[in-house]
Amino acid sequence: MDGLESVTSGYRERMRRLxxxxxxxxxxxxxxxxxxxxxxDMKGFGLLALLFFFxxxxxxxxxxxxxxxxxxxxxxxRLEYELPPDQLExxxxxxxxxxxxxxGKKRAYPFFNWETKQDEEIEYSILKDNNFDIKTxxxxxxxxxxxxxxxxxxxxxxxxxxxxxxxxMLRKQLEKGEFQGALKQINExxxxxxxxxxxxxxxxxxxxxxxxxxxxxxxxxxxxxxxxLRLERENEEFSELREFVRETQERLAEKDFYxxxxxxxxxxxxxxxxxxxxxxxxxxxxxxxxxxxxxxxxAAQESLxxxxxxxxxxxxxxxxxxxAGPLPLEALKGVxxxxxxxxxxxxxxxLTLFAEQNIQEERDAPNDDRFTDVPSEEEESKYHQQLxxxxxxxxxxxxxxxxHGAHDLRTIIDALDENGHGEIFETRYFYDxxxxxxxxxxxxxxxxxxxEGSHVLDAALAHLQGRALVITEAKQLIRVNDRxxxxxxxxxxxxxxDDALSxx
Numbered sequence: 001m002d003g004l005e006s007v008t009s010g011y012r013e014r015m016r017r018l019x020x021x022x023x024x025x026x027x028x029x030x031x032x033x034x035x036x037x038x039x040x041d042m043k044g045f046g047l048l049a050l051l052f053f054f055x056x057x058x059x060x061x062x063x064x065x066x067x068x069x070x071x072x073x074x075x076x077x078r079l080e081y082e083l084p085p086d087q088l089e090x091x092x093x094x095x096x097x098x099x100x101x102x103x104g105k106k107r108a109y110p111f112f113n114w115e116t117k118q119d120e121e122i123e124y125s126i127l128k129d130n131n132f133d134i135k136t137x138x139x140x141x142x143x144x145x146x147x148x149x150x151x152x153x154x155x156x157x158x159x160x161x162x163x164x165x166x167x168x169m170l171r172k173q174l175e176k177g178e179f180q181g182a183l184k185q186i187n188e189x190x191x192x193x194x195x196x197x198x199x200x201x202x203x204x205x206x207x208x209x210x211x212x213x214x215x216x217x218x219x220x221x222x223x224x225x226x227x228x229l230r231l232e233r234e235n236e237e238f239s240e241l242r243e244f245v246r247e248t249q250e251r252l253a254e255k256d257f258y259x260x261x262x263x264x265x266x267x268x269x270x271x272x273x274x275x276x277x278x279x280x281x282x283x284x285x286x287x288x289x290x291x292x293x294x295x296x297x298x299a300a301q302e303s304l305x306x307x308x309x310x311x312x313x314x315x316x317x318x319x320x321x322x323x324a325g326p327l328p329l330e331a332l333k334g335v336x337x338x339x340x341x342x343x344x345x346x347x348x349x350x351l352t353l354f355a356e357q358n359i360q361e362e363r364d365a366p367n368d369d370r371f372t373d374v375p376s377e378e379e380e381s382k383y384h385q386q387l388x389x390x391x392x393x394x395x396x397x398x399x400x401x402x403x404h405g406a407h408d409l410r411t412i413i414d415a416l417d418e419n420g421h422g423e424i425f426e427t428r429y430f431y432d433x434x435x436x437x438x439x440x441x442x443x444x445x446x447x448x449x450x451x452e453g454s455h456v457l458d459a460a461l462a463h464l465q466g467r468a469l470v471i472t473e474a475k476q477l478i479r480v481n482d483r484x485x486x487x488x489x490x491x492x493x494x495x496x497x498d499d500a501l502s503x504x
Contacts, residue, residue, distance in 0.1 A: 063131060128141065173185060203223070399463055
């Protein structure tokens with residue numbers, strides 16, 4: 001029998017999971033019949049009611065009572081049963097009162113605990129009050145935490161791992177392109193996060209109330225550590241999902257998917273937005289878990305320590321032990337040693353206020369208090385000329401690539417990279433050049449001139465030779481390297497003669 005001592009461990013928690021199904025079995029024992037005297041599947045109606053309130057909670061519809069439930073049951077069972085409206089209303093009220101007694105108290109489930117060898121009782125709540133309409137005198141309901149756990153239990157897995165499973169299902173749906181199902185999956189994940197938040201609040205209260213011994217402290221400590229590890233894994237999965245959704249959105253944008261399937265593309269954007277919201281809420285859970293681990297649990301441990309000190313009785317626990325023994329000298333030293341420490345006092349001298357203090361900031365480089373020198377006109381003119389030459393080289397390479405079939409900035413970048421000019425992508429000058437071209441488009445040889453008659457684009461525009469360069473912004477984002485990215489641009493060369501003819 002020694003190997004079977006742990007069989008009854010956690011017996012109460014197992015019974016609590018079984019107790020959640022008791023309302024369904026209570027409905028199953030009823031003998032209600034429809035207008036044709038056909039027996040009604042009340043247990044099935046009870047499960048349908050749970051799924052009804054679960055679906056309404058997902059879409060954040062908070063006004064649902066017996067009337068809405070009756071309409072739903074009537075629409076789904078009209079081919080199976082003949083139920084008049086008044087009977088449907090009565091059945092809906094019966095189901096609601098079964099899940100949530102009319103007394104307002106939680107349901108109770110008595111049982112014998114084989115772990116503690118005592119009669120115990122479990123309280124649980126499937127439905128809870130959500131709102132009350134004073135004008136129509138109607139009560140609305142929503143699923144409580146135990147109701148959510150019962151719905152999850154019908155899917156054959158524990159609610160603790162519901163979020164992780166939903167993350168896996170979301171990735172599969174995104175890979176298959178089932179965007180509507182993925183959006184609904186994210187809404188379920190939001191409910192999981194809200195449920196985890198309520199559970200963490202209850203856990204905080206339990207820690208503050210129930211830690212009365214080292215055993216309970218160790219149990220709660222292990223529970224928090226397991227929860228924190230699970231939240232960390234879920235947070236990593238959230239980060240990967242966000243990246244996966246972002247890549248999916250960029251890939252569809254590059255393929256002009258938004259032009260052909262506008263509704264599906266809008267759904268992808270909603271998925272990206274809602275996933276960001278759920279990830280933010282989940283990150284807050286991770287912060288709360290760290291706070292539980294570092295502050296609440298530590299405070300409970302200190303409270304346990306001081307409770308032990310207050311309950312400590314020197315005469316009973318020390319004096320009586322020494323006198324009633326009597327104890328040998330060696331053991332007596334061990335008993336008295338913790339109480340014979342030398343008194344220590346921390347002192348400080350007022351003279352420390354007048355001691356030398358270093359308030360200068362430490363820096364690796366010597367401090368230079370001089371103002372920054374303004375560049376001379378000669379230096380500025382030299383920089384201006386170098387920039388003009390560099391922009392001229394960029395334009396020459398661009399026009400050469402366009403002659404070989406390049407029609408946008410992406411293909412020009414690919415062509416420059418293939419021709420061994422990839423080093424220009426490592427500096428800002430290349431990207432400043434294209435931003436300046438886009439700002440000045442359409443571009444001609446005499447399109448830009450400043451008051452002095454000289455501009456950094458003069459050498460670049462000279463390569464147009466009477467033609468006009470038209471630049472329009474495209475949808476795609478080009479990630480050139482780890483440091484720089486730029487919006488794609490469509491390029492088109494027009495001859496001035498053609499423009500004049502079209503204008504005439």
